[in-house]
Amino acid sequence: MGNNRPIILGIVGDSGTGKTTFVRGIRDVLGSDRVTSICIDDYHKYDRIQRKGKRISALHPDCNYVDIIEQHLHCLRRGESILKPVYNHSTGSLDSPEYIRPKEFVIIEGLLGYYTRRMRDAFDVKIYLDPEERLRVDWKIARDTQKRGYTPEQVIESLKGREDVSRRYIRPQRAFADIVVSFYRPKGLENETGTKLNVELILRPTIRHPDFSRFIDSGLINEQCCLSATLRRDEGLPVDFIEITGNIPREIGRRVMKLIWDYLPGVAMPEKIIGKYHERKKEKISTPLAIAQLLASYHLVNVKLRD
Amino acid sequence: MGNNRPIILGIVGDSGTGKTTFVRGIRDVLGSDRVTSICIDDYHKYDRIQRKGKRISALHPDCNYVDIIEQHLHCLRRGESILKPVYNHSTGSLDSPEYIRPKEFVIIEGLLGYYTRRMRDAFDVKIYLDPEERLRVDWKIARDTQKRGYTPEQVIESLKGREDVSRRYIRPQRAFADIVVSFYRPKGLENETGTKLNVELILRPTIRHPDFSRFIDSGLINEQCCLSATLRRDEGLPVDFIEITGNIPREIGRRVMKLIWDYLPGVAMPEKIIGKYHERKKEKISTPLAIAQLLASYHLVNVKLRD
Numbered sequence: 001m002g003n004n005r006p007i008i009l010g011i012v013g014d015s016g017t018g019k020t021t022f023v024r025g026i027r028d029v030l031g032s033d034r035v036t037s038i039c040i041d042d043y044h045k046y047d048r049i050q051r052k053g054k055r056i057s058a059l060h061p062d063c064n065y066v067d068i069i070e071q072h073l074h075c076l077r078r079g080e081s082i083l084k085p086v087y088n089h090s091t092g093s094l095d096s097p098e099y100i101r102p103k104e105f106v107i108i109e110g111l112l113g114y115y116t117r118r119m120r121d122a123f124d125v126k127i128y129l130d131p132e133e134r135l136r137v138d139w140k141i142a143r144d145t146q147k148r149g150y151t152p153e154q155v156i157e158s159l160k161g162r163e164d165v166s167r168r169y170i171r172p173q174r175a176f177a178d179i180v181v182s183f184y185r186p187k188g189l190e191n192e193t194g195t196k197l198n199v200e201l202i203l204r205p206t207i208r209h210p211d212f213s214r215f216i217d218s219g220l221i222n223e224q225c226c227l228s229a230t231l232r233r234d235e236g237l238p239v240d241f242i243e244i245t246g247n248i249p250r251e252i253g254r255r256v257m258k259l260i261w262d263y264l265p266g267v268a269m270p271e272k273i274i275g276k277y278h279e280r281k282k283e284k285i286s287t288p289l290a291i292a293q294l295l296a297s298y299h300l301v302n303v304k305l306r307d
Numbered sequence: 308m309g310n311n312r313p314i315i316l317g318i319v320g321d322s323g324t325g326k327t328t329f330v331r332g333i334r335d336v337l338g339s340d341r342v343t344s345i346c347i348d349d350y351h352k353y354d355r356i357q358r359k360g361k362r363i364s365a366l367h368p369d370c371n372y373v374d375i376i377e378q379h380l381h382c383l384r385r386g387e388s389i390l391k392p393v394y395n396h397s398t399g400s401l402d403s404p405e406y407i408r409p410k411e412f413v414i415i416e417g418l419l420g421y422y423t424r425r426m427r428d429a430f431d432v433k434i435y436l437d438p439e440e441r442l443r444v445d446w447k448i449a450r451d452t453q454k455r456g457y458t459p460e461q462v463i464e465s466l467k468g469r470e471d472v473s474r475r476y477i478r479p480q481r482a483f484a485d486i487v488v489s490f491y492r493p494k495g496l497e498n499e500t501g502t503k504l505n506v507e508l509i510l511r512p513t514i515r516h517p518d519f520s521r522f523i524d525s526g527l528i529n530e531q532c533c534l535s536a537t538l539r540r541d542e543g544l545p546v547d548f549i550e551i552t553g554n555i556p557r558e559i560g561r562r563v564m565k566l567i568w569d570y571l572p573g574v575a576m577p578e579k580i581i582g583k584y585h586e587r588k589k590e591k592i593s594t595p596l597a598i599a600q601l602l603a604s605y606h607l608v609n610v611k612l613r614d
Contacts, residue, residue, distance in 0.1 A: 065388075065390060065406060067387065067388055068389070071382060071389075075378060080374065081372075081374055081375065083372060083375045085390055085403070085404055093403070094403035094404075095403060096401035096403060097390070097392055097401075099352070099372060099375070
């Protein structure tokens with residue numbers, strides 16, 4: 001049995017939501033030799049100068065070849081290589097395209113991955129990253145000042161300029177995800193940006209998830225303080241709502257990951273340490289992040305084995 | 308009924324075989340607003356400097372993204388736009404890609420259009436241009452010295468360098484064409500390059516052609532001197548072999564074109580004068596060329612109406 005075509009995962013979210021960090025952990029679980037990751041924010045119609053002339057944001061769907069994104073996603077799903085356009089972030093110009101061959105797993109990361117029905121149809125698993133807004137702003141400021149040479153004021157200015165497009169085109173995509181990952185600050189830690197963050201996972205019944213409530217009810221995990229599973233409504237529809245706090249002991253986290261992976265009989269649990277992120281150039285580990293990355297990886301392997 | 312997807316015509320042939328001139332006449336018949344023409348010689352993997360380093364010819368299939376050409380042909384056939392790579396012939400570099408939306412008819416012109424089965428499957432009508440070799444050399448010298456700034460010696464040198472690739476990859480594509488168009492010199496006119504050239508049309512029974520032999524047998528055309536239709540073998544298989552001499556009176560040529568177009572009841576014969584080409588910057592008319600262009604156009608309209 002098993003699936004021979006590439007399995008396609010989407011990681012969609014606004015700027016600064018941690019897409020790159022999230023993808024890195026999944027690559028670590030599955031192995032770089034099995035994963036192709038592609039950023040689809042490069043399908044711009046206009047270069048930087050043209051955008052200024054037209055007063056259009058690079059994030060706006062009208063500024064992107066949405067039909068070509070759709071086409072390329074479906075090509076990748078059929079196992080075909082693509083000639084992906086390349087946007088040069090330093091010069092702001094459109095460069096010569098890049099040939100990309102899909103491996104077993106393809107991770108599509110970007111701002112507008114679930115914008116149209118045809119895009120959404122190409123994914124096996126759709127994840128939306130939705131950290132609380134103040135945290136996103138702090139993440140974005142940290143990244144853009146440390147890695148892209150902006151001042152905090154410039155980042156805040158840019159966020160203001162994008163707010164309208166973000167509200168109209170990016171955030172509505174949350175509704176189409178199978179999993180929504182929302183990091184947020186525990187009470188009393190209003191400046192935390194890393195290890196101590198909690199995470200909420202909204203698991204929609206659009207794909208079949210491991211049963212977290214069973215882990216808890218059966219006593220397989222008895223630390224309800226740091227992991228909870230409740231049935232809730234989200235955007236009007238029933239979902240599983242998993243909450244994992246930043247203070248979850250690493251060993252309990254490891255047990256949760258083992259229980260998730262046990263849904264894949266015969267597949268060895270990857271030994272690699274995941275949940276890694278960088279904070280002020282230091283590498284740290286977040287257990288909630290590790291669990292979310294492992295859950296995404298579980299789904300990819302599961303589709304590959306079963307569908 | 309009729310066909311709503313774009314109808315795809317191929318015009319394949321070696322360098323200097325008159326592809327661009329041939330396409331222009333079909334555009335004139337069908338109207339520019341209904342025709343998208345695309346040159347597929349731009350799908351290079353390497354720019355000019357890289358090719359020199361690798362000692363690989365731009366014509367060689369290994370130097371081209373053959374799989375992407377296949378993919379794009381099938382996208383166009385389904386009516387999807389493509390983001391076509393662009394090769395800059397002046398600088399020799401790979402530029403940013405170009406967005407192309409297919410109109411009712413798509414003409415694909417290039418060196419390697421019928422190289423793979425998957426490419427060939429995308430075409431509704433496949434034409435191969437195969438002028439006699441000495442004529443092709445003279446055409447290529449004229450074009451490359453007048454329009455591209457080369458000396459005759461440079462053109463001949465370049466032809467020698469391409470000979471091996473041409474023999475191995477380009478000329479074998481002749482076997483897959485529905486129509487082979489071969490201009491050649493009448494006896495005694497060893498330097499003719501234009502109006503007085505004769506043409507042979509090989510019509511393979513892979514598509515349904517108008518019955519030229521009926522035109523003649525029934526006396527609809529009685530000038531057998533300048534038009535003949537015979538049954539022959541070509542590459543071992545039966546074909547209709549049409550010969551039209553350069554001295555065919557224009558009015559007889561017009562009658563032949565009318566008889567071809569009569570196979571399309573209810574579609575008005577285009578009034579536009581076709582068969583145009585440029586010789587030393589002057590525009591001239593070749594009646595054999597006009598008939599060949601009209602036959603190609605007939606097939607496109609026929610597929611559109613009937614399939």
